[in-house]
Amino acid sequence: METSVMTLLSRLTIRSRFLLVLAMVAVGFLAFAATSAVALKNLRVGGPVFEKIDQANVLIADVLPPPEYIVETHLVAHRLARAAQDQRAGHIARLAQLRKEYLERLEFWKGSDLPETVRKQLVEASASPALGYYDTLEKTLLPAVHAADSSRIEQALTDLDQRFESHRQHIDQVVTMAQELADAQLSHAHRSLVHAS
Numbered sequence: 001m002e003t004s005v006m007t008l009l010s011r012l013t014i015r016s017r018f019l020l021v022l023a024m025v026a027v028g029f030l031a032f033a034a035t036s037a038v039a040l041k042n043l044r045v046g047g048p049v050f051e052k053i054d055q056a057n058v059l060i061a062d063v064l065p066p067p068e069y070i071v072e073t074h075l076v077a078h079r080l081a082r083a084a085q086d087q088r089a090g091h092i093a094r095l096a097q098l099r100k101e102y103l104e105r106l107e108f109w110k111g112s113d114l115p116e117t118v119r120k121q122l123v124e125a126s127a128s129p130a131l132g133y134y135d136t137l138e139k140t141l142l143p144a145v146h147a148a149d150s151s152r153i154e155q156a157l158t159d160l161d162q163r164f165e166s167h168r169q170h171i172d173q174v175v176t177m178a179q180e181l182a183d184a185q186l187s188h189a190h191r192s193l194v195h196a197s
Helices: 002-011 014-043 048-063 071-082 085-110 116-125 127-147 150-196
Strands: none
Touching: 071 085, 071 127, 071 150, 085 116, 085 127, 116 127, 116 150, 127 150
16 A cells, blocks of 8 residues: 555656645645634633533532621521530631631732722722621620620620621622623623634
8 A cells, every 4th residue: 555655656746746745734724723613612702611611610609608708607606606515616616717718818819910999899898897707706706605695695796797797788799890890801702702703
């Protein structure tokens, strides 16, 4: 087989050999272009791969309580206030872990390149009542729980409820701003794809 191909090639003129090589390069280029087009179609914003990644991110966001929204902390604080003596240590440990995670994510977002208005809403406006919440938790609720002082526990919970509500209102604004930001970025990506096509 190899000798027959070599024999056939040796009978071709230089011009024919050149055209044959050129045709092979063109076929290779077309195959590459077709493969690239399919890959870009699958990977583009709004494409099937993007949709699966987005779906997974949305699922995670729907299932897990986010560290920067102290809703789980608020729940655990209320559980601690009503917990039996033998259950308190677990709640206290969970509160310490939630505080650690909150502070780690707060530092992350402080150093982020979010638009300034969104960043300030998250790391300043929503953080102020959250940090006050953790301070009240440590200085007021925990000592009241250890002392089994129901009056002080109720006062601490009232203060925590107010701080949580303030934090929640700021977080709601962050969510609205983040959605507007995501919508603007998606629109920009679609326009870029249209212009590039």
